Structure formats: structure tokens, C-alpha cells
Amino acid sequence: MDGVHDMGGMDGFGKVEPERNEPVFHHPWEGRVLAMSRAIGVFRAWTIDTSRYAIELMAPSFYLTRSYYEKWFVRNQNLLVERGLIDADEVAAGRALRPAKNLTRGPFALADIEKVTKRGSYSRPATAPAQFKIGDRVRTKNIHPKTHTRLPRYARGRVGVVERLHGAHIFPDSVAAGKGEDPQWLYTVRFDAQELWGADTDAKLKVSIEAFEPYLEHV
């Protein structure tokens, strides 16, 4: 979706302000939100792309004014309710009102801790040969799906070069739409910045994205 989350190339957000000696969490509740997100992740009640899409669906005014972990919290709570793991009246009451739904991969206990510190694997066997090879010139498609995609706006309809091939991966656009993993080849596609931002741009700048095969066409 063409949402406010797709920020590459926007102006007006000001300087980047690194914080010296930044704590891992600025408030204890942020740590609880992060930990709940990781613990819930073990249930596999939804995927990483579903959780990204849930944040993208937040109203732009909310997205732009709420903190990172507040958005995570709202996302978690909304998805828990949507998937029937908790109920809206329980959220309103602030306590459990009925027994848990049976989880196929839960509950999350201390013994499961190793599972949350390792990033998941999104590689899957390919279902067809790769259409592009390293060194190929490719054009990204000019697509504007209303649903989740990982092709940023600034890199649509642009010509670049395939630099790396990463095997086949779960296709976010499909899985977030509830249409299954539909594994697709994943490439690193490199663009000259002038192709992205015009002739006035730094000629010594190159930018790459990770592009799934359905985003690409032959030039």
C-alpha cells in the first residue's frame, strides 16, 4: 500500500539525532512490549509480514505521532483480538474473562527463550528457475498494490542491475494478504542514484533494494 510508512526519499523530517549512551529501552514498558512481541511470535499466530502490514494500516496521523513501541503494542493487541487469542471485552476489563484458546505452538515459557533470540528463516525451496541472473539489467514494475508490498515507491519503474541472488523466500505480498507463502526468488538490485532521484543527485551514490522476482521485468 502507498502508506506513510514508505518513507524513502521524503523531505521534512529534519536532522538525524543520535542519542549518546542510549539505553536499550527508554521506559520499562517498552521492554515488556518487545518481550511480548517476541513471545507471541513463537505462537506463529501470524507472520512477520502480517505484523508489518498491521502497522502500515494504522492511520497516518497515528503512525507519525506515536512512538515506535506504542505502535508495536497497539499492533500486538489488535492482532491478538483479531485472531481470537484474546477478546475486546478482556482488553476493556484489563483482565482475562475466559479460558485461553488452545495454541498449536504455545504457551510461551521460560524454556522457549532460545527461540526468540534467533531470527526466523524465510528461505523456501524454489518452485521455478530464476528468471534473472547476476549482471542482468532489470526494471522494477510500476505497481501500487492496496495491500502489503516490500517494493518501496522510490524504486518503482526504475532500471537497475541484479547484483546478488539470495535463493527463494516467502513472498511478503502474498503471505500478508493471506494467500500463502508463494516462495519467490529474491535479488539485490542496485540503482544509480540518478536513476532514482534525477540528474542533480550525487553521481557517486548507489542504492540497492532487495527485490522479489514478481517486482521485476526484463529491460
Added chain:
Amino acid sequence: MAEHDHDHDESSHLSEVELRVRALESILVEKGYIESAALDRIVELYETKIGPHIGAQVIAKAWSDSRFRQALLEDASKAVATFAPQVGNVGDHLIAVENTPQVHNMIVCTLCSCYPTDVLGLPPTWYKSFAYRSRAVKEPRAVLADFGVALPIETEIRVWDSTAETRYLVVPMRPAGTEGWSESQLAKLVTRDSMIGAGMAKNPSEVA
């Protein structure tokens, strides 16, 4: 310290979001989905165990051992997994990219906040900021200036936008004047920001 261990007196000062977070945790615990002790442990892991010191050890080894450096650049997940037990939890598709006098690499996630958490821990706030996400792919030299970094005009800047489940780690240039340093000495020069490409490794004089 976990927030549910705080004194009750403090609850009157809690923000609305903090109260809502507590309520959600209570519901999940009461229903038996999670244990609070497990959440405590996750917080503790990210506060004390999983952080940029892991990446710094990897970089220091790459600076010291040319075979490891080559293995890291070829397959960083494999190289890091075989390097040390404390980083055995490295995920798939970790990719190391090396800075040289000719090319400076920078990592961003314009769409959300993708980050190599297994080797760098949780991302700093600036990495998740709208300013960094919007500007890194368009005016990285100006972004570097915000960090006090000025690269020669002839240095190519290469920005990697992490739009999939691949995760990038920058191998910064080894500072001059560190010949003969041990890996543990070298690791002290490797900052988190230098492994994202928003900074350089420290000079020897900064850690004397």
C-alpha cells in the same frame, strides 16, 4: 527491573500506554499464554547479552584474520555461527559488506526497522527515526554529516535498503596505527554506528 515489580505507589504516575501494556500482559499471563518470568528474561537478554559487542568481536576477528574476513564476506551467517558460542544464534542471510577507501556502505530500512539484531541487538532510536529512513537513500552524505562524518567527495556511497529478510552488517575500515593489536583491543574500536555505516571505527587515541 521489570515494571510489574515496581511499588504500587508508582502506579499513579504511570502513563496511559504503560497501564494498557500492563493490562495486556496480565491478560496474556492469566490466560496462560506467557509467563512474566519469560518476559523478564527476554528483556534481560536484550539489555545485557545481545548487543553490538557481538558484532564488534566479529569485525575485530575479520580485521585480524584474513581467512575469517573472506569467509565473512562470502557467507556471514555461516562465518559468524562457527566463530563463537555466544553468537551461535545468528539467523540466516546475514550479509557482511566491507568499507574500503573507494566505497562506503550504509544500511537502512526505509519501510520499517529491519536490522541485524543477532549481531547488533535492538536498533537505536535514530535508526528507526523518520529522518534516517527518509533521507538515507537520497542524501546519505548529509545524513553522515549529522553524525559528524565527512567522506571524501570521490568516495562512492552505497546504501543498502533492507526490504526483505536479508540483514546487512558493515565491516568498517580498520583504523591506522593498530598494527599488532589483539582482537579484544580492536573490538573496543568498533562502534555500533560503524557497523551500520553511520560512523567510522574509533581511532586508537580514543580508547587509550
